[in-house]
Amino acid sequence: MTSVRGHGGRGVVGIAAYRMRVIQAYFVVHLRDQMAYLGEVALGGIILAVFLFVLTQLWQATFRFQGADTLGGYTLAQVIWYLVLTEAFITSRVAFARKIDTDVRTGDLAYALVRPGGYVSAHFGAYLAERLVRFAFALLVGGVLALLSVGPVPVGPVPLLVGLAASLVAMLLDFVMVLGIGLGAFWIEDTSSIYLIYTRVSMILGGLLIPIDLFPDTVGAIARALPFAAMIHGPARLVLSSGLADVSGLFTMLGGSLALAGGLVWWEYGVARRRVTAQGG
Amino acid sequence: MSTGGHCEIAVSLRGLTRTFERPDLGVPVRGLRRFWTRRPTMEAVALHPTTFHVNAGESVAFIGPNGAGKSTTIKILTGILHPTAGMATVLGHVPWLDRDALSREIATVFGQKSQLWYHLPARDSFTLLTRIHDLDADLARRRAGALCERFGLDGLLDRPVRTLSLGERMRCEVAAALLHSPRILFLDEPTIGLDVIARQELRSIIRELNQRDGVTVFLTSHDAGDVERVCDRAIVIHTGRVVFDGSIETLRRDFVRRKTISLELSSPFTGESPIMSGVVSTQLTPMRWQFQVDTTVVPAETVLAGLIGRMQIADLTITDPPMEDVIAAIYGQASSSEAVS
Numbered sequence: 001m002t003s004v005r006g007h008g009g010r011g012v013v014g015i016a017a018y019r020m021r022v023i024q025a026y027f028v029v030h031l032r033d034q035m036a037y038l039g040e041v042a043l044g045g046i047i048l049a050v051f052l053f054v055l056t057q058l059w060q061a062t063f064r065f066q067g068a069d070t071l072g073g074y075t076l077a078q079v080i081w082y083l084v085l086t087e088a089f090i091t092s093r094v095a096f097a098r099k100i101d102t103d104v105r106t107g108d109l110a111y112a113l114v115r116p117g118g119y120v121s122a123h124f125g126a127y128l129a130e131r132l133v134r135f136a137f138a139l140l141v142g143g144v145l146a147l148l149s150v151g152p153v154p155v156g157p158v159p160l161l162v163g164l165a166a167s168l169v170a171m172l173l174d175f176v177m178v179l180g181i182g183l184g185a186f187w188i189e190d191t192s193s194i195y196l197i198y199t200r201v202s203m204i205l206g207g208l209l210i211p212i213d214l215f216p217d218t219v220g221a222i223a224r225a226l227p228f229a230a231m232i233h234g235p236a237r238l239v240l241s242s243g244l245a246d247v248s249g250l251f252t253m254l255g256g257s258l259a260l261a262g263g264l265v266w267w268e269y270g271v272a273r274r275r276v277t278a279q280g281g
Numbered sequence: 282m283s284t285g286g287h288c289e290i291a292v293s294l295r296g297l298t299r300t301f302e303r304p305d306l307g308v309p310v311r312g313l314r315r316f317w318t319r320r321p322t323m324e325a326v327a328l329h330p331t332t333f334h335v336n337a338g339e340s341v342a343f344i345g346p347n348g349a350g351k352s353t354t355i356k357i358l359t360g361i362l363h364p365t366a367g368m369a370t371v372l373g374h375v376p377w378l379d380r381d382a383l384s385r386e387i388a389t390v391f392g393q394k395s396q397l398w399y400h401l402p403a404r405d406s407f408t409l410l411t412r413i414h415d416l417d418a419d420l421a422r423r424r425a426g427a428l429c430e431r432f433g434l435d436g437l438l439d440r441p442v443r444t445l446s447l448g449e450r451m452r453c454e455v456a457a458a459l460l461h462s463p464r465i466l467f468l469d470e471p472t473i474g475l476d477v478i479a480r481q482e483l484r485s486i487i488r489e490l491n492q493r494d495g496v497t498v499f500l501t502s503h504d505a506g507d508v509e510r511v512c513d514r515a516i517v518i519h520t521g522r523v524v525f526d527g528s529i530e531t532l533r534r535d536f537v538r539r540k541t542i543s544l545e546l547s548s549p550f551t552g553e554s555p556i557m558s559g560v561v562s563t564q565l566t567p568m569r570w571q572f573q574v575d576t577t578v579v580p581a582e583t584v585l586a587g588l589i590g591r592m593q594i595a596d597l598t599i600t601d602p603p604m605e606d607v608i609a610a611i612y613g614q615a616s617s618s619e620a621v622s
Contacts, residue, residue, distance in 0.1 A: 022412060026409065029409045036401070110356065111391065117412075
C-alpha cells in the first residue's frame with residue numbers, strides 16, 4: 001500500500017506545512033496550465049499595449065496643456081510608469097469568483113470539498129500561478145512600451161523590492177475579497193454583478209488611471225481610507241518614490257484590511273461549508 | 282467518534298435518515314411582503330431510515346431511479362452531507378465528522394466530473410494528487426507505474442487530457458483515484474458515455490480491483506451491464522427506502538417474477554397454441570417457441586409440465602429476465618408509486 005504521510009499528529013505547524021505543499025503543487029500545475037494559454041496571455045498584452053498607448057497620449061496632452069514639468073509631484077515619465085504598474089495589477093486580475101459561483105450552483109463544490117488539501121488552498125495555488133504569469137507579462141509589455149515612449153525613470157532597488165512585496169500582499173487581499181464574493185453565491189442568485197462593482201470601484205478609488213495625489217482633497221481622503229488605494233496606488237507610488245516614506249502606513253493598511261477581510265471570509269466560508277453539509281451540493 | 286483502522290465491515294448504515302427543508306410553494310407570499318416574510322417551508326424526505334452493511338471486499342451495486350436517494354446516501358458516506366438522524370461509519374470513520382481522514386482511505390470516481398486537468402498531461406494530475414494526498418514521492422511513482430502498466434496507460438499519460446478519448450480518460454481517472462491505494466472505491470456512473478469496448482475494459486478493471494486487490498466497490502449506475510459484470514450484490518433504493526438487498530442472481534430471479542422458457546422442438550408443433558393464464562407464447566419459427574411466464578400467476582414448472590406433454594422437445598432453456606428488464610421494472614415501480622402518490 002502506498003505510504004500516506006498523514007499529518008494528524010503534526011499539529012498546527014505540520015498542517016500549515018502540508019497546506020503550503022498543496023498550494024505549491026496547485027501552483028506548479030496551474031503554471032504549466034498557463035503555458036497552454038500563452039496565446040490568451042499574449043492577447044491580453046496587446047490590449048494592455050493599446051490602453052497604455054492611448055493613456056500615454058492623454059497624459060502627454062495634459063502635461064502640454066498645463067505647461068508643467070510635474071503634476072502632483074509626478075513627471076510625465078513617472079506617470080506613464082505609474083500606469084504600467086497599476087495596469088499590470090489590474091489586468092492580471094483573475095476572475096475566479098465566477099468559478100466558485102459555478103461550483104456552488106452546480107454542486108461541484110461539494111465534490112471538491114471531499115478532496116484532501118482544502119478547497120481554498122487549491123484556488124489559491126491556481127490564482128497565484130495565473131496572476132503572477134499575467135502580472136509579469138503585463139509588466140514586460142508595459143515596460144517595453146514605457147521605455148519606448150518616455151524612457152526609463154530612476155528606481156531604487158529597495159523601493160522596487162518593497163513595492164513588489166506590497167503588490168504581492170495586495171494580490172493576497174484581492175484573492176480574499178474575490179473568494180468572499182464568490183462564496184456569496186450561497187445567498188444570492190448571481191455574484192457577477194457584485195464582482196463587477198468591486199472591480200470598478202477598486203479601479204476608480206484605487207487610482208488606476210490617475211494617481212491619488214491628483215484627486216480632489218475630499219475624494220482623495222475617501223480613497224485613502226479604503227483598501228483599494230493601498231492595493232493599487234500604494235505599491236506603484238512606492239516603486240517610483242526615492243525612499244520608503246509611508247511604507248509602514250501602506251503595510252498597515254494592507255495588513256489591517258487583510259486581517260479584516262480574512263476574518264470575514266473565514267466566517268463566511270465556515271457558514272458556507274455548513275450550508276453544503278446541510279443542504280448538499 | 283473515529284476509530285479508523287481495519288474492520289470487517291467497510292460501510293455501515295444504521296437508521297440513516299436525511300430530510301430537507303424546502304420552500305412550500307403552495308403557500309403564496311405576494312407583493313412587498315415577500316421581502317420580509319419568510320416563506321413557509323415543508324419537510325422533504327430524501328432518505329428514510331436506512332440500514333445496511335457492506336463487508337470489506339464486497340462489490341455492491343447501489344441502484345435506483347433518479348431521485349431515489351442514491352446521491353444523498355453517497356454524499357453522506359463520503360462526508361459531504363450530514364444526516365438528519367441515524368449513524369453511518371465508513372472504515373470505522375464517521376464520514377461527516379472525520380472527512381479528511383476518510384478521504385485518504387476512499388476514492389470517488391464520477392463519470393461526469395473529471396479530476397484531471399483538461400489541458401495538461403494526466404501525469405501532471407498524478408503528481409498533484411501525490412502531493413494533495415501527501416504520499417511519499419518514490420512510493421507514489423512506483424504505484425503510478427504499476428497502475429499505468431495494469432491499465433494500459435503507456436503513451437497516454439504524457440498526452441494532454443483533452444486529446445484522450447473518453448474511454449482513455451476514464452482509465453486515467455480510475456488510475457488517478459487509486460493512486461493513494463484507497464480501500465473503498467465509490468463509483469457514480471463510471472461508464473456513462475463510453476462505447477461498448479471502453480465500457481467492457483473499465484468494467485473488467487473495476488472487477489479485477491475488487492477480486493484481486495480486495496478493494497471494496499460501491500457502485501451506482503443506471504447501466505445494467507455495470508451492475509451485472511462488476512457487482513455480486515445489489516441494494517435497490519427508491520423513494521428513499523431500500524426495497525431490495527441481496528445477490529444479483531436473487532435480484533434477477535425475484536425482483537421481476539417472470540421466466541422465459543425457450544423450446545427447440547424435434548418436430549413442428551401443429552396443434553393449437555397453448556393457452557394458459559399468466560403465459561404469453563410466441564412462435565419464433567416452426568421449430569422454436571418461447572413462453573413468457575408470470576410466476577406470480579403460475580409456476581414455471583407447471584407450464585413446463587404442460588408443454589412436455591404436448592410438444593416434442595429437443596432442447597429447452599429457462600432464463601431469468603435480463604438485468605435491463607429488472608432495472609426497468611424497478612424504475613417502473615418507482616414511477617407508478619409516484620403517480621399514485
